[in-house]
Amino acid sequence: MNHKVEYQEFPVLKSKSFPYFIYQPPKDNSLALFHPHWHEQIIELIYMAEGEAKFQIDGQTFHAVEGDIFIIRENLIHAGEAINETPDYYAILFNRELLINPELLDYYDNIPLINPLSPPIVLKPTDANYRIFIEPLQGIIREYNEQKVGYAIAIKAYIFVITTELARLYSSEDKPTRSMEADKQNIKLLNQIIHYVEKHYHEKITLEEIASIANMSSSHFCRIFKKATGGTFTEFVNKFRIKKSEKLLDDHSLTITEISDAVGFCNINYFGRLFRRYKNCTPMQYRHRQ
Known part of the structure; x- marks a missing residue:
């Protein structure tokens, strides 16, 4: 389902119950974070908690700093390098098609939940829509770190909120060019x-x-x-x-x-x-x- 190579061992997201994965890099003082790869049916969100990095996404180079949110939609090639030392960041990957129960589409037919997306690649704290995404992202990170009873369900709920907001703000019905x-x-x-x-x-x-x-x-x-x-x-x-x-x-x-x-x-x-x-x-x- 998603292209993966040995240097970045993300699992294939097949579970319909919890079709997501959260990754936090080890503090190994490595400058190489992840090499060029992409995900065919998976969106990846990267939240920079601390430190700096250089990301190459869709042929563009970004200087990532604390607080930045990166939205990497399906099929975008991306790679990352630390600038001074391994930064603290969270990568949240999820499959929209597996996440959304088809029965819900009948009730939300005015919200194209699985249409192609055209979001900005990076959201800065000063951007207009930043607050919409930072709150559920922080909720995911909190649940992931604390792992209280029901944390997996709570994470899925937050991802569903993010999926809905992505569709509301950035859904596109454009035909392939x-x-x-x-x-x-x-x-x-x-x-x-x-x-x-x-x-x-x-x-x-x-x-x-x-x-x-x-x-x-x-x-x-x-x-x-x-x-x-x-x-x-x-x-x-x-x-x-x-x-x-x-x-x-x-x-x-x-x-x-x-x-x-x-x-x-x-x-x-x-x-x-x-x-x-x-x-x-x-x-x-x-x-x-x-």
Whole structure:
């Protein structure tokens, strides 16, 4: 249902009872929060509780600070990086179609609850509609943290309020445009490329090889990839490899050189430089954390 890769292990939201998921990142001092991905039928809300981050959403870059609310609708490619240290944020994901009982649509036929949405990507505390969403979001976070009796039902109720407000404020009945269809095709293409990287990250991957798979010139592929993800293809591959190396570093039977080779870096010094860039420490320091 939703595209997911190993670095961001969100569950598939199949439960009709509680079709949502809440994620809070661990304080691991990592600059890489999540790599480019998207969700086909899932909306994601990100609330910045503390700290700063750089988000790339739908090809745009945003400086996220405390109090910001990000609304990431279905099929928007998004990625995130910390600026100084891992920020404190909450990601709330939910499936509108599973959340809403079809019988309710007969009573609320004047509110297109599952129509396409065109919300702003970010709401700041000074924006007009901010208060409408911050109150149920804070309710979700409170219930999630306290986990009192019935907290799961309470969270679902708050998400239903958010879903209704999104429909009231940002519902769109526009038919798909040529540009929207092109975006869908690009997402399908990027899906294919990301799966290829997942399978072959430990091998040498060249830009020419990937462009050939995409049936594009190298320059055109680079433009498409950067527009969609906010970063270069090389950055994506390097970040993916660094993430894979984290798990291997917990295996003390492997040397740093062996791990470097296992994740596709042919030069251990290059591996060390990239690891420090994305994790704020050396591979050896990461291995002996805690």
